[in-house]
Amino acid sequence: MDEQPTPRPQRPIEILRARHGGISKELKEYFNERQRLKKAIRAALAEGPRSVPEIARACGIPPPKAMWHVMAMRRYGEVVEAGERDDYVLYALKSKGA
Amino acid sequence: MPYIHDRYDALVIGGGIAGMQAALDLGEQGFDVLLVEKGPSIGGVMVGLNKVFPTLDCSSCICTPRMAESAHHPRIRLQTYTEVQAVRRDGAGFAVELLKKPRYLDETACIGCGECELACPIEVPHEFDYGLGARRAIYIPHGNAIPQKAVLSVEDCVFCGKCEKVCPADCMDFTQLPERVTTMVGAVIVATGLEITPMDAKPHYGRGLIPNVMSPLAMERIQSSNGPYGRVLRPADGKVPRSIAYVQCAGSRDRSIGIPYCSRVCCMYALKQALLLRHYIHDVEVTLYYMDIRAFGKGYEQFYRRALAEGVKVVKGKVGRITELENYDLSLRVELLDEDQRLVERRHELVVLSQGLIPAWHPSAILGIEEADDHFIKAPDLKVAPSVTTVAGTFAAGVAAGPKDIPDAIVEAGDAAMAAANYLAAMGWNGTAARVPVPA
Structure with missing residues (x-):
């Protein structure tokens, strides 16, 4: 008699994913855009400290959007303040090991 | 998980400054209180404020000691991330049905280290900062949060499992489901606070x-x-x-x-x-x-x-x-x-x-309490009993009863606690004697 292969037990995170019907299309798009913008902001700041309008121009996005994404990177320690110019704060990438 | 007893002297709905004050005033008088908060932390609107008028004291410096006291008081059982689903009169008291939302982790094991938050790959607008700042899908609500425990917002989760890998307390539990819990209380204080227009x-x-x-x-x-x-x-x-x-x-x-x-x-x-x-x-x-x-x-x-x-x-x-x-x-x-x-x-x-200011919650459907024309809780005898509502045994405190500042909310919470204590005494409510612990 052929034995049925025992199915691999589902990992708890897979159970959660299945219960919630996976990642929604909106969240997937949002996550991908966030990753793309983080990369673009890192690239913009690799050339030196910049203000939010300058970062926005470099990334081709409106300043309010750039503001939120830069502040999110600041919140989690990826970006730091690096001076001020004409009433705008300049932001820089946090140096490695700092 | 900590259990919820089958009987409390009073239920306080809302863990803002008014709810905490009412719970503390009842607890200090020897009543056993169940303090229920819908969010993952107590502290309400006040803990997010910068300073208070007219003294310019730091708001969280006044609020956090009361948060800690509410959480550690031997007569207060704090239940966060929980919603009141139903309240119905049952004999001398009220039968209460609660819905405990899943944090997707063992709350008693979480040490609040924040490693999960640092590992999580997705940032979304943070409600505590009214969307201006970011949080991650799994996060500690804020630096002054009590309890200082993480919560996973499953709507924002990309199911990568990194939080589980880095958790030093091994507390993640992705299989948690919402839990219904029932209990009995002798009196109810509604301190559900405000939203802004x-x-x-x-x-x-x-x-x-x-x-x-x-x-x-x-x-x-x-x-x-x-x-x-x-x-x-x-x-x-x-x-x-x-x-x-x-x-x-x-x-x-x-x-x-x-x-x-x-x-x-x-x-x-x-x-x-x-x-x-x-x-x-x-x-x-x-x-x-x-x-x-x-x-x-x-x-x-x-x-x-x-x-x-x-x-x-x-x-x-x-x-x-x-x-x-x-x-x-x-x-x-x-x-x-x-x-x-x-x-x-x-x-x-x-x-x-x-x-x-507008009321954050309308208790009429669940508690049968009438609202006034302004949609805040109606006080039929406003001049002499401002916290007494239209339903015997239920009381209102803070902005749930009408717009007011922090000092007035605290005074009114004290009044609601006193009115609830008098009500329980008049009813001959038999509190702790009849109580047995049941698993939640």
């Missing part, structure tokens, strides 16, 4: 779509030392604002949006924020456009005079329209009430709408 209530103020037109609660977060920007900047482009306007009565005393009452706190919070802005930003110009300044509390008139002395400008005028200009500055059309209703355009770099 919606940003889009008045279309001519930008419908909430202009980034530099903000709510006063967002300004509280911006001014806070642990705020989303770490300093005062405008949300549209990170500029240090040099000219800021406050539009008073932007959500109160306005029949056109169905809120004819005065919200009682807007004049004072606007003056407080304006005065602090003068401290935070060198040479900033702050102007309040107002109908009347209502500085009615103890020390409030003196605070108003102080704000004027320190350079806050007040203009008796009604703002009719706010238009966004090309560089994200704002143009305000103002009717100058002291100058024959002359219409002028005034330019500012940031605008705060002094929005009014």
Whole structure:
């Protein structure tokens, strides 16, 4: 008699994913855009400290959007303040090991 | 998981300043209290404020000791991230049905280290910062949160499992489900607090779509030392604002949006924020456009005079329209009430709408409590029993009963606790004697 292969037990995170019907299309798009913008902001700041309008121009996005994404990177320690110019704060990438 | 007993003397709904005060006052009298909070932390609106008027004390410095006391009090059982689903009269008390939402981790094992948050790959707008700052899908609600435990917002989760891998306490539990819990209580205190009038209530103020037109609660977060920007900047482009306007009565005393009452706190919070802005930003110009300044509390008139002395400008005028200009500055059309209703355009770099207070929760469906015409809880005997509602054994405290400031909310919470204690004594409520622990 052929034995049925025992199915691999589902990992708890897979159970959660299945219960919630996976990642929604909106969240997937949002996550991908966030990753793309983080990369673009890192690239913009690799050339030196910049203000939010300058970062926005470099990334081709409106300043309010750039503001939120830069502040999110600041919140989690990826970006730091690096001076001020004409009433705008300049932001820089946090140096490695700092 | 900590269990919920099958019987408490009182249920307090809402873990803001009023709910905590009511729970503490009952607990100190020897009553056993179940304090239920729908969010992942207690502290309510107050713990997110920067400073309080008229003393300019740090708000969280006053709020957090009460949060800690509520959480550690031997007679208070704190139940966060839990909603009250049903309350029905049962003999001398009330049968209560609660829904405990899953945090997707073992709350007793979580040590609040925040490693999961650091490992999580997705940032979303943080409710605590009114969307201006970011949190991750799994997060500790904020630095002063009690309990200091993580919560996973499953709607934002990309199911990568990194939180589980880095958790040193091995506390993640992705299989958790919402849990229904029932218990009996002798009395109920509703302290469900406030929301502010919606940003889009008045279309001519930008419908909430202009980034530099903000709510006063967002300004509280911006001014806070642990705020989303770490300093005062405008949300549209990170500029240090040099000219800021406050539009008073932007959500109160306005029949056109169905809120004819005065919200009682807007004049004072606007003056407080304006005065602090003068401290935070060198040479900033702050102007309040107002109908009347209502500085009615103890020390409030003196605070108003102080704000004027320190350079806050007040203009008796009604703002009719706010238009966004090309560089994200704002143009305000103002009717100058002291100058024959002359219409002028005034330019500012940031605008705060002094929005009014509305109730955060309507208890009529669940508790049968009647609302007054203003939709806050009705007090049928307002003069002599302000916390007594239309349903025997249920009481109201804080802004759930009507707009008020923090000192008044605390006083009223004490009154609600006293009224509940008297009610329990009059009913001959048999509290702890009949109690046995049951697993939740």
